[in-house]
Amino acid sequence: MSIDTQISVEDLKRTFPSPDGGEDVTVFEDIWFKVEKGEFVCLIGHSGCGKTTLLNILAGLDAPTSGGVIVDHEEVTGTSLDRAVVFQGHALMPWMSVMANIAFAVTSRHPDWSKENIQKHCQKYIDLVHLTGAENKKPSQLSGGMKQRVGIARAMAIEPKIMLLDEPFSALDALTRGSLQDELLSICYGTSQTVFMITHDIDEAMLLADKIVLMTNGPKAKVCEIVENTMPRDRTRANMHRHAHYYPIRNHLIEFLVNRSAQFEAELSSKDYDPRHPPVTRPGLTKPSAAVAQATDAPGGETETAVQALA
Amino acid sequence: MTLSLRMRAAVLSVVLFLAFVAIWELAVISNSGGSGVTGMSAEYAALMGATAKGASAMPGPFTVGEEIWKHLSDPFYDAGPNDKGIGIQLGYSIARVFVGFVLAMLTAVPLGFLIGMSPLFYRALDPFIQLMKPVSPLAWMPLALYTIKDSTISSIFVIYICSVWPMLINTAFGVSGVRKEWLSVAKTLEVGQFRTAIRVILPAAAPTIMTGMRISISIAWLVIVAAEMLVGGTGIGYFVWNEWNNLSITNIIAAIFFIGMVGMLLDLGLAQMTKLVTYED
Numbered sequence: 269m270s271i272d273t274q275i276s277v278e279d280l281k282r283t284f285p286s287p288d289g290g291e292d293v294t295v296f297e298d299i300w301f302k303v304e305k306g307e308f309v310c311l312i313g314h315s316g317c318g319k320t321t322l323l324n325i326l327a328g329l330d331a332p333t334s335g336g337v338i339v340d341h342e343e344v345t346g347t348s349l350d351r352a353v354v355f356q357g358h359a360l361m362p363w364m365s366v367m368a369n370i371a372f373a374v375t376s377r378h379p380d381w382s383k384e385n386i387q388k389h390c391q392k393y394i395d396l397v398h399l400t401g402a403e404n405k406k407p408s409q410l411s412g413g414m415k416q417r418v419g420i421a422r423a424m425a426i427e428p429k430i431m432l433l434d435e436p437f438s439a440l441d442a443l444t445r446g447s448l449q450d451e452l453l454s455i456c457y458g459t460s461q462t463v464f465m466i467t468h469d470i471d472e473a474m475l476l477a478d479k480i481v482l483m484t485n486g487p488k489a490k491v492c493e494i495v496e497n498t499m500p501r502d503r504t505r506a507n508m509h510r511h512a513h514y515y516p517i518r519n520h521l522i523e524f525l526v527n528r529s530a531q532f533e534a535e536l537s538s539k540d541y542d543p544r545h546p547p548v549t550r551p552g553l554t555k556p557s558a559a560v561a562q563a564t565d566a567p568g569g570e571t572e573t574a575v576q577a578l579a
Numbered sequence: 580m581t582l583s584l585r586m587r588a589a590v591l592s593v594v595l596f597l598a599f600v601a602i603w604e605l606a607v608i609s610n611s612g613g614s615g616v617t618g619m620s621a622e623y624a625a626l627m628g629a630t631a632k633g634a635s636a637m638p639g640p641f642t643v644g645e646e647i648w649k650h651l652s653d654p655f656y657d658a659g660p661n662d663k664g665i666g667i668q669l670g671y672s673i674a675r676v677f678v679g680f681v682l683a684m685l686t687a688v689p690l691g692f693l694i695g696m697s698p699l700f701y702r703a704l705d706p707f708i709q710l711m712k713p714v715s716p717l718a719w720m721p722l723a724l725y726t727i728k729d730s731t732i733s734s735i736f737v738i739y740i741c742s743v744w745p746m747l748i749n750t751a752f753g754v755s756g757v758r759k760e761w762l763s764v765a766k767t768l769e770v771g772q773f774r775t776a777i778r779v780i781l782p783a784a785a786p787t788i789m790t791g792m793r794i795s796i797s798i799a800w801l802v803i804v805a806a807e808m809l810v811g812g813t814g815i816g817y818f819v820w821n822e823w824n825n826l827s828i829t830n831i832i833a834a835i836f837f838i839g840m841v842g843m844l845l846d847l848g849l850a851q852m853t854k855l856v857t858y859e860d
C-alpha cells in the first residue's frame with residue numbers, strides 16, 4: 269500500500285440471503301481497487317451490481333461477507349466522522365431547518381464548540397453551496413437541487429477525509445444537475461478532497477472523476493477495468509466536449525455500459541484477467557481512428573491501450 | 580355573490596340546528612296533552628310530580644337551554660355530596676382522565692420506543708398486547724376495586740388501562756417506521772444512541788405518537804363517564820346517574836351537552852399539539 273493510498277478495497281465480497289430461501293446471492297466478489305489521496309473516483313455500473321452496497325460498506329453502514337476495506341492503514345469496522353456520506357435521497361431531517369441540519373452534523377464533530385462557533389462554521393458551508401438566505405428554511409420549502417446542496421454542505425461541514433457520494437444528482441433535472449456538478453468540481457478541487465462517487469451518468473463521471481471504476485453487471489459483479497481520465501483537471505462542462513480525449517473516452521465508456529458489462533464472462537476467458545489488478549486503460553490516449561474503430565469492434569479490442577496497474 | 584364554502588357550511592349548520600330544535604319542541608308539545616293516570620294514590624302522585632298528571636318528563640329544548648344556562652352561571656357551587664355544580668363534577672372527571680392519561684403516557688411512550696426499536700421485544704410483547712387491547716376497560720373495574728380498594732384510584736386505573744394501548748401501539752409503529760436513511764445519517768455522524776433517540780427518532784415519530792395520544796384521550800373521556808356511573812361519588816358520570824335517579828331528564832340532556840363540549844375541547848387541544856410536531860416532508 270503506497271503512502272498516498274487513502275482507500276484500499278481488498279477482495280471484497282457481499283452475499284445476501286436468497287428471497288426464496290435458496291442459495292445465497294453473491295452481489296459482487298473479487299473487488300479490488302484503490303483510491304489515492306485527493307483523487308476523485310467514480311464508480312459506474314448498471315443498477316443491481318451492488319454499487320450502493322459497496323458504498324455502504326465503505327461508509328461502515330454495512331459489512332462485507334469477506335474481504336475488507338482499508339482506510340488510512342486501518343480496516344473499516346464501522347462508521348466514522350472521517351467518511352461523510354451524501355445520500356441519494358438527500359436524507360435531510362424535514363423537521364430541522366437548513367442551519368439545524370448542518371449544525372446537527374457539526375455538533376457531532378465538535379461537541380465542545382459554542383453555539384456561535386457552530387453557527388459560524390455552518391454559515392461558511394451554507395455560503396459555499398450558494399444557499400445564503402435559506403438558512404432558516406425547512407427542506408420542504410427547498411427545490412430538489414437546493415436540498416442536495418444542503419446534503420453536500422452537511423457532509424463537507426464535518427471536514428471529512430473522504431466524501432462518499434451515492435448518485436447524489438440522479439433525482440435532479442439536467443440543468444440543476446449540471447450546475448451542481450460544476451460546483452462540486454470547484455469545491456473538491458479547491459480543497460483536494462478525496463471523493464468516491466457512484467453514478468450511472470457517463471458525462472458526470474467524465475467531468476468529475478480522475479479515475480472511473482467500471483463494474484460489470486450483477487450478480488457476481490466484478491471490477492472490469494479502471495479508466496483513467498486523461499483530460500486536464502481544469503475541464504468544465506462547457507469546454508470538455510472540445511477536448512481531443514473526450515470522444516475516445518466517452519465511446520469507450522458507452523461501449524462498456526452497452527455491451528461489455530453484460531458479456532464480461534466471455535471477455536474474462538479471452539485474456540488473463542487478474543481481479544487483484546484490474547486492467548487500467550487510457551482510452552483518451554488512443555489515436556482518434558482507433559477510438560472510432562474500437563466503438564464498433566468486438567469486446568476486448570482495446571487491449572493495446574491497456575496498461576497493467578503498477579500499484 | 581356566492582359565499583365561501585365555509586360560510587355556506589356555517590349557514591347550513593345553523594339551519595339544521597334550528598330545524599332540530601323545532602322538531603324537538605313540536606314533539607314535546609304534542610306529547611304533553613295525555614290524560615292522567617287514574618286511581619293513583621295522592622302520595623305517589625305528589626312524588627311523581629308533573630308525570631303523574633300524564634305529562635312527559637321529556638323537556639323541550641328551551642327548558643334544557645335554560646338549565647344549561649343555569650349550570651353555566653353557577654358552575655362551582657357545592658351544596659353537599661349530592662348537589663355540586665357541573666363545573667366541580669366535570670373537574671373531577673377531567674382530573675381523573677388527566678392523571679390516568681399522563682401515567683399511561685409515561686409508560687406507553689418509553690415502552691413503545693423499546694418495542695419499536697427492538698424486533699425481539701416487538702415479537703415477545705405482541706401476544707400480550709393483542710390479548711389485552713380488545714378487553715373493555717370496565718372489565719378491569721371489579722379487579723381494580725378488589726385489589727386497590729379505593730374507588731377514585733380504581734377509576735384512574737381504568738383510564739390508565741384504556742389509554743395505554745393506542746399510545747403504545749402508535750409509538751411502536753412510529754418508531755419502527757423512522758426512515759432508515761435518517762438513522763444512517765445519525766450513524767455516519769457517530770451520533771450516540773441517546774442523542775439519536777431524542778434528536779432523530781422522537782421528532783420523526785412524534786406525529787404518529789401524538790395521533791395515538793389523541794385516540795387515547797378520546798377513549799379515556801368515553802370511559803370515565805361509564806366508570807364514574809359504576810363507582811359513584813363524584814364526577815360527571817355520577818352526576819348523570821344521579822339525575823337519572825332523580826328522573827331529571829333535563830339535567831341528563833344538559834350533562835350530555837357538557838360531556839360533548841369537554842370531549843371536543845380535549846380533542847381540539849391535542850390536535851393543536853399534533854400540529855406543532857407535524858413536519859412536511
